[in-house]
Amino acid sequence: MGAPIKKRKSFPVKIGRVTMGGGQPVVIQSMTNTDTADIEKSVQQTMELSDAGSELVRLTVNVDAAAQAIPHIKEKILAKGYTTPIIGDFHYNGHTLLTKYPECAEALDKYRINPGNVGFGETHDKNFKQMIEVALKHNKPVRIGVNWGSLDQTILNRMMDENGRSANPKSAEEVTIDAMVESALSSAAMAREYGMRPEKIVISVKMSHVQDVIKAYTILASKCEYALHVGLTEAGMGLKGAVSSTAALANLLQQGIGDTIRVSLTPAPGGARTEEVLICQHILQSLGMRQFQPSVTACPGCGRTTNTLFQEMSQDMENFFREKLPEWQKKGYIGVESLKIAVMGCIVNGPGESKVADIGISLPGTGENPKAPVFVDGKKVTTLEGPQMMTHFKKLVEDYVNQKFGSH
Ligand code: SF4
Numbered sequence: 202m203g204a205p206i207k208k209r210k211s212f213p214v215k216i217g218r219v220t221m222g223g224g225q226p227v228v229i230q231s232m233t234n235t236d237t238a239d240i241e242k243s244v245q246q247t248m249e250l251s252d253a254g255s256e257l258v259r260l261t262v263n264v265d266a267a268a269q270a271i272p273h274i275k276e277k278i279l280a281k282g283y284t285t286p287i288i289g290d291f292h293y294n295g296h297t298l299l300t301k302y303p304e305c306a307e308a309l310d311k312y313r314i315n316p317g318n319v320g321f322g323e324t325h326d327k328n329f330k331q332m333i334e335v336a337l338k339h340n341k342p343v344r345i346g347v348n349w350g351s352l353d354q355t356i357l358n359r360m361m362d363e364n365g366r367s368a369n370p371k372s373a374e375e376v377t378i379d380a381m382v383e384s385a386l387s388s389a390a391m392a393r394e395y396g397m398r399p400e401k402i403v404i405s406v407k408m409s410h411v412q413d414v415i416k417a418y419t420i421l422a423s424k425c426e427y428a429l430h431v432g433l434t435e436a437g438m439g440l441k442g443a444v445s446s447t448a449a450l451a452n453l454l455q456q457g458i459g460d461t462i463r464v465s466l467t468p469a470p471g472g473a474r475t476e477e478v479l480i481c482q483h484i485l486q487s488l489g490m491r492q493f494q495p496s497v498t499a500c501p502g503c504g505r506t507t508n509t510l511f512q513e514m515s516q517d518m519e520n521f522f523r524e525k526l527p528e529w530q531k532k533g534y535i536g537v538e539s540l541k542i543a544v545m546g547c548i549v550n551g552p553g554e555s556k557v558a559d560i561g562i563s564l565p566g567t568g569e570n571p572k573a574p575v576f577v578d579g580k581k582v583t584t585l586e587g588p589q590m591m592t593h594f595k596k597l598v599e600d601y602v603n604q605k606f607g608s609h
Pocket of ligand 1: 500545551
């Protein structure tokens, strides 16, 4: 509900079969953490990320073996039916690798260039130009990805000096943010001089503090119409990483800023890399920008409900949707992702929330009659009770889905 978010105007950029910017829905991307030279593992993780919902997958291309692996990775994922565009992440030696391995340059769908890591002075300009020329030759877009941990020190030092001489000097943080934006825009201007069209350029200015990243992107967005890749860099682990990323991304997306997003989550040892993709989906879905899976509205519970039934049922429904969604999508159930279910703990808010969902169940709280009214499209249709309640509710949901989405 609520007014749709008005997206900032940006150039559309085509990356393989995916278009970002130009008013298109925000695209989710992620990055592998395998050794790219290990072709089997990199193929496997690229497919896992893609299955989880990553619409673009980036891989490190740091050494000869990684560059040599890229065409094989591309070939293998295509053979398995994965058309997910792959992006090469280059630092320091991208100009050399892209020139030395044209098959790698051709297989990649986009190159990420960090202008802070392409050399210094004249070498910087020469290396940067070389990468742009390869991109032009292979007709590939680039991301000019500035990161504050590797910000071009020549730009930062110059801007710090200028600031020091100013009558009203800014804080060091403000100058750093300005330098991030300057590095991105001057690099984009350079790429344009070499012949790159704006529809081939994506920009990012990632920082690791929420307020800084919001400020940097807000300034950047006001100064250009390039498609923007938005993310909080080095977000950290688990809950903290998820919350910080959400705080930053939600603010920017709400302003219409961001054409593609990534959540840079540090996985727990042995944890799933795909977690960062799911967080991106949840962010976009909670902002009402995209729908990925049916949503379960569940109450937090309180002293009015002392059993765990509503928690188990909410969890069970989440799992149920995760399992069933691929099957429903395969059957062509268009719009099933927008299904809304409510699982509520007692009579206080139970019937109200259940009535605004497609299907809702209001479970009995402590001391209530042990019966659970079920509402479908706002109307009470039945009352469930007993140990089979969960099974019956799931059956009702499945029937509803088949009827509503299966008749196309
Ligand atoms: S619906 Fe009932 S059990 Fe759930 S939080 Fe509200 S008052 Fe508590």
